[in-house]
Amino acid sequence: MVFSTPLFLFAYLPVVLLLYYLAPLKWRNFVLLLASLFFYFWGERIYTVIMLASTLVDYTHGMLVDRFKRAGNMKKARMAVASSMIFNLGILFFFKYWDLIASGLQSLGLSFVPVLGIHLPIGISFYTFQTMSYTVDVYRADAKVQKNLITFGTFVTLFPQLIAGPIIKYKELGEQLDQRTCTADRFAAGVLRFTVGLAKKLLLANNIGQLWDICKGSSSLSVAGAWLGVLSFSLQIYFDFSGYSDMAIGLGKMFGFEFSENFRYPYVADSITDFWRRWHISLSTWFREYLYIPLGGNRCSKAKWIRNLFLVWAATGIWHGASWNYLLWGLYYFVWLLAEKLFLGKLVNKLPGLFRRLYVIVILLVGWAIFALEDFGQLGRYLAVMFGLGGAPLFDPLAGYELRNYLAVLIVGILGSTPLAADLFRKLPEGCRTWARPVLLVLGLALCTAYLVAGTYNPFLYFRF
Amino acid sequence: MKHKQSVWITGLFCLFLGAMALLTLLLPPKKFSELENRNLEPAPKLSAQSVSSGRFMKDAENWSSDHVVLRDRWVQLKALAERLSGKLENNGVCFAGEDTLLRLVEEPDETQVEKNISAVRGLIDKTDIPVRFGLIPTAASIWADRLPAGIPTLDETAWIDRLYREFGGSTLDLQGTLDAHKAEPIFYRTDHHWTTLGARYAADVILEALELDPLREEELQPRTVSEDFYGTVYSRAGAWWVKPDEMTTMVPEEGIEVTSNFTGKEEPGSLYVPAHLAEKNKYAFFLGGNQPVCVIRTQAKGPKLLLIRDSYSDSLVPFLALRCSEIHLLDLRYYRLSVPEYIEDHDIDQAVVLYGLSMFLEDRNLYLLRR
Numbered sequence: 001m002v003f004s005t006p007l008f009l010f011a012y013l014p015v016v017l018l019l020y021y022l023a024p025l026k027w028r029n030f031v032l033l034l035a036s037l038f039f040y041f042w043g044e045r046i047y048t049v050i051m052l053a054s055t056l057v058d059y060t061h062g063m064l065v066d067r068f069k070r071a072g073n074m075k076k077a078r079m080a081v082a083s084s085m086i087f088n089l090g091i092l093f094f095f096k097y098w099d100l101i102a103s104g105l106q107s108l109g110l111s112f113v114p115v116l117g118i119h120l121p122i123g124i125s126f127y128t129f130q131t132m133s134y135t136v137d138v139y140r141a142d143a144k145v146q147k148n149l150i151t152f153g154t155f156v157t158l159f160p161q162l163i164a165g166p167i168i169k170y171k172e173l174g175e176q177l178d179q180r181t182c183t184a185d186r187f188a189a190g191v192l193r194f195t196v197g198l199a200k201k202l203l204l205a206n207n208i209g210q211l212w213d214i215c216k217g218s219s220s221l222s223v224a225g226a227w228l229g230v231l232s233f234s235l236q237i238y239f240d241f242s243g244y245s246d247m248a249i250g251l252g253k254m255f256g257f258e259f260s261e262n263f264r265y266p267y268v269a270d271s272i273t274d275f276w277r278r279w280h281i282s283l284s285t286w287f288r289e290y291l292y293i294p295l296g297g298n299r300c301s302k303a304k305w306i307r308n309l310f311l312v313w314a315a316t317g318i319w320h321g322a323s324w325n326y327l328l329w330g331l332y333y334f335v336w337l338l339a340e341k342l343f344l345g346k347l348v349n350k351l352p353g354l355f356r357r358l359y360v361i362v363i364l365l366v367g368w369a370i371f372a373l374e375d376f377g378q379l380g381r382y383l384a385v386m387f388g389l390g391g392a393p394l395f396d397p398l399a400g401y402e403l404r405n406y407l408a409v410l411i412v413g414i415l416g417s418t419p420l421a422a423d424l425f426r427k428l429p430e431g432c433r434t435w436a437r438p439v440l441l442v443l444g445l446a447l448c449t450a451y452l453v454a455g456t457y458n459p460f461l462y463f464r465f
Numbered sequence: 466m467k468h469k470q471s472v473w474i475t476g477l478f479c480l481f482l483g484a485m486a487l488l489t490l491l492l493p494p495k496k497f498s499e500l501e502n503r504n505l506e507p508a509p510k511l512s513a514q515s516v517s518s519g520r521f522m523k524d525a526e527n528w529s530s531d532h533v534v535l536r537d538r539w540v541q542l543k544a545l546a547e548r549l550s551g552k553l554e555n556n557g558v559c560f561a562g563e564d565t566l567l568r569l570v571e572e573p574d575e576t577q578v579e580k581n582i583s584a585v586r587g588l589i590d591k592t593d594i595p596v597r598f599g600l601i602p603t604a605a606s607i608w609a610d611r612l613p614a615g616i617p618t619l620d621e622t623a624w625i626d627r628l629y630r631e632f633g634g635s636t637l638d639l640q641g642t643l644d645a646h647k648a649e650p651i652f653y654r655t656d657h658h659w660t661t662l663g664a665r666y667a668a669d670v671i672l673e674a675l676e677l678d679p680l681r682e683e684e685l686q687p688r689t690v691s692e693d694f695y696g697t698v699y700s701r702a703g704a705w706w707v708k709p710d711e712m713t714t715m716v717p718e719e720g721i722e723v724t725s726n727f728t729g730k731e732e733p734g735s736l737y738v739p740a741h742l743a744e745k746n747k748y749a750f751f752l753g754g755n756q757p758v759c760v761i762r763t764q765a766k767g768p769k770l771l772l773i774r775d776s777y778s779d780s781l782v783p784f785l786a787l788r789c790s791e792i793h794l795l796d797l798r799y800y801r802l803s804v805p806e807y808i809e810d811h812d813i814d815q816a817v818v819l820y821g822l823s824m825f826l827e828d829r830n831l832y833l834l835r836r
Contacts, residue, residue: 005526005529005530006526006529006530006533007525007526007529007530009482009485010482010485010486010489010529010533011486011529013482014479014482014483014486015486017479017482042522043522045516045517045519046517183471184468184471184472184475185466185468185471187471187475188466188470188471188472188473188474188475188478189466189471191474191475191477191478192474195478214617396615397614397615398615398617399615400614400615401553401613401614401615401616401617402615404551404553404613405551405552405553405554405613406552407551408550408551408552409550409551409552412550434467434470437466437470437474438470438473438474438477441474441477441478442477442481445478445481446542447542447546449485449533449539450539450540450542450543450546451543451546452530452539453530453533453536453539453540453543454539454540454542454543454544454556454703455543
């Protein structure tokens with residue numbers, strides 16, 4: 001199920017909230033677990049079994065790690081961690097990357113690995129990472145072992161963040177799973193956050209996304225049209241993704257959870273390094289804590305450090321989807337980040353603020369083109385047009401029309417991706433804000449409902465994750 | 466945020482969700498949307514099979530989206546929000562100049578078009594009577610000067626030229642005539658059809674091609690039958706702030722006998738069916754709406770004409786009835802038998818294949834022409 005559907009908003013959510021708050025405290029995790037399983041089953045049916053298997057396997061591994069550690073047998077504990085990782089990476093590899101590797105080999109003339117045509121279970125990239133982090137956290141004593149299977153199941157399946165993150169580490173959520181308080185203050189904060197996310201998705205991401213589709217599909221693309229296209233994609237993916245995160249965080253609050261933030265206005269970053277501290281924070285920190293630092297981080301020789309950086313960014317890239325362009329996208333950032341750390345960062349720091357941001361934006365836009373276009377031929381042609389190669393005209397009437405058509409939405413999108421609106425709101429006197437909140441809430445819900453009911457255009461971008 | 470406000474906001478949110486859920490569930494379900502002119506999704510059927518195939522989930526999602534309480538109002542709110550945010554179009558309809566809503570035409574599927582044009586060509590080979598072919602451009606093409614510059618819509622002139630060339634036979638220059646009269650209200654501003662006036666100019670082109678006398682002004686008696694017609698393009702755009710259209714007739718019905726066939730049975734029909742003026746889909750006023758076969762018999766001395774047609778012909782027929790002794794209308798979306806046999810069986814003298822261009826490009830039933 002997707003949050004931005006009438007069925008979720010006007011059937012699933014009210015029913016689940018009602019059941020949750022009617023249930024006695026000690027039954028609430030169980031209600032959430034059943035609700036989450038239903039949520040997943042609705043979209044993925046038989047694949048729910050994989051999630052259940054993953055839950056059982058990691059629950060058992062957590063217990064094993066804990067038992068071996070208590071017995072002082074660190075070697076066995078490490079083996080249990082390794083076994084958990086092999087299982088999780090194994091199912092992730094099989095369901096996500098098998099066909100990519102198989103078809104890659106076949107195109108090289110090696111046909112001993114069959115292409116299976118596997119359907120990627122939604123959210124598998126998110127929940128395998130979460131369960132993997134659990135056994136590691138138990139091993140590192142960052143989290144206590146979870147002995148209650150229902151509580152652990154709730155952690156794995158928790159529907160607010162199940163299909164599009166944020167990736168929540170067990171150590172952040174463990175205590176909240178056992179004990180959390182549901183108050184009107186937290187619920188109301190969740191309502192506002194959820195509505196902001198819903199509006200980002202329905203009013204901005206879906207809207208601007210149509211402009212990207214037009215530019216991508218245009219047979220007579222001009223330089224201006226190509227830049228307009230990647231600009232619209234970069235706004236679409238930001239509002240889509242951060243909108244999902246807002247909805248997840250908001251829903252979490254409604255059920256008494258506090259999830260960590262996933263985005264901090266990434267498009268106002270003043271370096272690529274800074275961008276990656278602001279974009280999909282839960283993923284970057286995951287790779288940092290569970291891959292980069294275990295590999296040695298930067299406390300090793302320069303060559304090893306560069307290798308570590310390379311591995312982390314290759315993994316980050318390919319995590320985004322089973323297609324080679326994502327790997328290229330990850331390596332593209334490896335190159336920029338390495339360059340910034342070695343010499344470029346110092347140079348960029350000397351630039352005035354405006355130019356620093358321009359430098360970041362241009363790199364990001366090119367990056368999004370690599371991300372958005374899976375076919376290398378198409379990507380090559382698109383990049384060529386962006387940089388005026390191959391005789392594309394500077395401007396075309398379609399781009400002019402679409403710019404006019406989307407002008408207001410683009411301006412709102414660009415301003416909306418900066419902290420401006422939030423800052424302005426904070427500067428209002430509390431009396432004003434007291435009035436503004438319910439008015440904006442009702443307006444937001446009404447507009448979202450209108451776009452939800454009227455719109456057939458509601459793409460789900462994360463089917464590759 | 467103060468605690469009191471938190472309680473307020475929590476209450477507002479729960480009230481909104483709860484009210485939407487309960488009203489949607491408790492109000493009696495509608496089967497048909499007048500605004501959208503389509504059947505709404507029926508309630509999903511729960512069974513082990515439909516759940517395991519995912520059918521049930523899909524149906525339930527469609528159902529919930531089709532039956533949200535106040536659905537039409539939400540659609541209109543979205544249209545307004547789009548307009549206020551400076552959008553120049555909504556749902557494939559341009560908010561064009563002079564309070565006009567113009568449906569934009571997308572690039573067609575080449576293979577379907579090729580099939581269609583060769584089917585029309587095929588009719589020439591299958592019959593001995595003369596066959597003429599006419600394509601009606603949409604208002605977006607004739608009134609292109611009301612569109613904003615650069616808006617993506619099909620180059621209809623180029624497509625009509627190409628299709629006429631590929632047809633190779635005798636064709637009707639409707640585009641030229643409509644162009645010459647584009648300053649007049651020849652299309653509805655809120656519907657995809659031509660107006661009675663537009664059909665009148667088209668009738669002249671067809672009569673000339675059939676070598677019949679042109680219409681004389683004194684034969685025509687303009688009469689307004691409705692002043693609040695909101696057509697299909699209006700519904701699609703949800704643009705409720707646009708003025709309604711006026712609907713007129715020009716040919717009185719006296720001496721014309723219509724045999725309709727709405728349900729597979731012949732029944733006495735009528736050129737004009739005023740009962741439909743009380744409904745949303747007022748265009749069905751002409752001939753009573755879609756039907757597989759409709760036969761018009763007149764007292765005029767003239768040929769027996771077969772018109773292979775879509776709904777544009779509904780308002781055109783009264784003019785042709787002034788010059789033809791019989792007009793047989795076949796709508797291939799509903800008439801599923803052989804056309805050449807129909808020509809044989811009914812002693813037809815002349816045939817005209819007449820389609821709106823956007824309908825023709827997408828039609829999937831023209832193969833019946835040569836069966």
